[in-house]
Amino acid sequence: MMEQILARSEFSLLKREEISADGNRRDNLAELVRLAALDFYSIIPLPAHEIRCLIGDQLSSPGTETEHLYVARHEGEDVALFSCLPAAGLDRVRREVALTIIRRLQGAGKATFMTSLQRYSATIQPLVADGLYLSRLAVSPGNRGKGFGAIAVAALLDLDPSKDIFLHVRRDNTSAVKLYERFGFKKMDKTDYQFASMVLSRT
Structure with a gap:
């Protein structure tokens, strides 16, 4: 069954023009x-x-965490996606994304977001590394439990088997942690403090 799903739902790099005229798909x-x-x-x-x-x-x-976005379609539907970027550029990209959001906000919304962003950032384990960084991975709600998450991770690993790969995952998201560990990812905790969002690596 897994092989049949995989054969009909390979991941491909999304091109901007594919969604520029398709508002529903973009949404x-x-x-x-x-x-x-x-x-x-x-x-x-x-x-x-x-x-x-x-x-x-x-x-x-360009310059976003979804610049390199890979999407799997199954029976005419976008069922799963993942995006990645060079790990060394992660902080720069996140700063640019935060600035873009701030520019969209008005009045007290800017201060509220900046305060919330500081608190949110404090929960994330710092990462200084070279290699690929998995910035997003999602399966559509109606297609969870069908193996698409595992297919996405396998497709990520196939992009460049020679590179180390890193990602953040919430410590309490046990199903996601187990999925990544099945593919050889390991925790990078090096301090006694446990961040809510921890780094997993496959090196």
Whole structure:
């Protein structure tokens, strides 16, 4: 069954022009990206539709965490996605994304977001590394439990088997941690302090 699903749902790099004229598909992909980093997007003081619009503007756009976005389609539907970028550029990209969000906010919203961002950032284990960084991975709610998450991780590993790969995952997301560990990812905790969002690596 897994082989049949894989054969019909290979991941391919999303090109910006594929979604520029398809608003519905762009919105659906934006919602998938939002679900992949719900903790982050929940601190943005904007209505849900504006957050989806913000994410949609960033899909496959240079200098964002979704610049290199890979999408799997199954029976005509976008069922899963992942995005990655050079780990060495992660901090720069995140700063640019934060600035883009701040520019969209007005009045007290800017201060609220910056305060929330500081608290959110304090929960994330720092990462200084070379290699690939998995910035987003999501499976559409109606297709979870069918193996698409494992297929996404396998597709990520196939991009460049010679490179080390890093990612953040919430410590309490045990199902995701187990999935990554199945593919050889290991915890990088080196201090007694346990961050809520920890680094896993495959080196």
